[in-house]
Amino acid sequence: MEPAIKYRLIKKEKHTGARLGEIVTPHGTFKTPMFMPVGTQASVKTIAPEELKEMGAGIILSNTYHLWLRPGEDIVEKAGGLHKFMNWDRGVLTDSGGFQVFSLAKLRDISEEGVAFKSHLSGEKLFLSPEKAIQVENALGADIMMSFDECPPFFESYDYVKKSAERTSRWAERGLIAHQNPATQGLFGIVQGAGFEDLRRQSARDLVGMDFPGYSIGGLSVGESKGEMNRVLDFTTPMLPEDKPRYLMGVGSPDALIDGVIRGVDMFDCVLPTRIARNGTTMTSQGRLVVKNAKYSEDFRPLDPKCDCYVCKNYTRAYIRHLIKADETFGIHLTSYHNLYFLINLMHQVQDAIEQDNLLEFREAFFEEYGYNEKNTRNF
């Protein structure tokens, strides 16, 4: 059987080993490294599918936990799957629901079998196991599915993280067995182990032994510093096979994307660009720009004069500020569009830098202009 997801390594950057590649899915092929917009509830907030295509998105992420609770995976399945339900014919990736169960749900109770918890919407008692997560993900029909995992806090005790990561590996194996559609949906394993090198290595070995078509790196961007994150990537990605894609979950700040690519990561996702957009904050080549601030009220320049997106070609800071101050949702539509484009386009520039073997120079110039320095490494 042909696997649903195939990765082709095109080139490694000479100085860093960063990977230029492509991922083939049942809904199209896209170049990596790349960034995936997040459509939590089967919609990338305020953005139409046509706009996602226009900005160059090849695949988007949607959340199993949210769709399971509402509208219910049975309705999505009856609609013909997530692609048809939301009118998106390119790639879709679903997480397993684990992250939300651990972060949103109340009174959770973890056992070997799975997690009992109460719905954050209705208070209803629910149970999520590896088998249940995979059943929901099979019904949703995404091209790429995530294994059910526990994402422990970064600074948990060694003993807890060890037990958790070992259980996550056992859950991954149960998910593989439960998976009904390996020919049309590729299931990724998720490497855990927090900041502990030996646990990360063990987790990677366990999962690679199960031969997933791709590997995720979980448990990062949960409060640790950028330096900690990079240290973990330094010893984790080398454990992963060269012929499979690597996905760093929940990471979306420009510096972390570039530093992740340098450490061999191919895929990223994050709600950051749309979440900050709703507060009137944008990412530009000169760093953050909080467009709702009063100083932009008569600024008739685009959000980012170096950006060639639809928003920057057509709208001014003054207009976008007005819309946001006046509670017009078209304003956050424009900031969301620009921020997503910014990250997708950043990855295109990174692809070019890999092609040209000058990724470190690109990084230095980008960091300099964006304003990253020792003091604000946690900023975006």
Added chain:
Amino acid sequence: MEPAIKYRLIKKEKHTGARLGEIVTPHGTFKTPMFMPVGTQASVKTIAPEELKEMGAGIILSNTYHLWLRPGEDIVEKAGGLHKFMNWDRGVLTDSGGFQVFSLAKLRDISEEGVAFKSHLSGEKLFLSPEKAIQVENALGADIMMSFDECPPFFESYDYVKKSAERTSRWAERGLIAHQNPATQGLFGIVQGAGFEDLRRQSARDLVGMDFPGYSIGGLSVGESKGEMNRVLDFTTPMLPEDKPRYLMGVGSPDALIDGVIRGVDMFDCVLPTRIARNGTTMTSQGRLVVKNAKYSEDFRPLDPKCDCYVCKNYTRAYIRHLIKADETFGIHLTSYHNLYFLINLMHQVQDAIEQDNLLEFREAFFEEYGYNEKNTRNF
């Protein structure tokens, strides 16, 4: 001097006298009868300018009161006017601010000079006069401007309405004198007089005597029945010159549009399609459809199977219901788009019916399918 706004009567329908025509503005020419989407604060809620073009909008309305208060007409003027500010190169019409002063503002005090009131945003004391309204409208730079008027309640006393309508005529004359840009902005007079035939006639005579490039009919759709509205139109539109456009303000239910056209109206505007869209209510050829209702949760048909808009071609009732229930603004974007398209498209069908001299048959078939009857003439 060539007037900024010109009207050309193309044809009158044989049985009703309904007018097929076109209005030439500095930002394009559009066929009438037609419906104008409302962009209160320089944005048609959730809708991009490109989408307004796609659905066939030739002109949109924006609100002088709101833009005067926020961001301020000076900022819009510095941006190069409303068209540039909001990235819309077709027609724009601004009201005078009068309606909002009388409906939104607090503690208003009307005199011959104008209206003193407090801002509904800041509580600041403000004064709006015919001269001030025109100065703000000149700064905003719309193609069509409205005279400053008082819109009294429909069931006010004869004496009050008489005094008010006479003052509105004097205010119209002061506005004409204050108007700085007659070559690029056309100022319309507004006929008032509530439900009183002699007052409407007098108001129309006063204004026609001032030779405006177009005439609005105000003070309707403010609580009176559809029958009352039609009765007023029956004696008002015949008083207006044939070679100027007629605009019925604030009317947007399908039956009122059709009945208005039959009585010689050319232009309509209303927040109705976007306001009800935000509550999950849509207009379809079979009448109102409240898509957020539970019965649509597994309904995979389009909002209106007879509609060929972007939304109906791509999205199901089940998906749109899900988005609205999940507070995803893309859901109200879709219902807003469909509702606006529905009214713009209805006017295209009405244009065809005038062309073919079968407007009464069209009305009968449309009312029958939409479900209008004696009992719910106030419904949309």
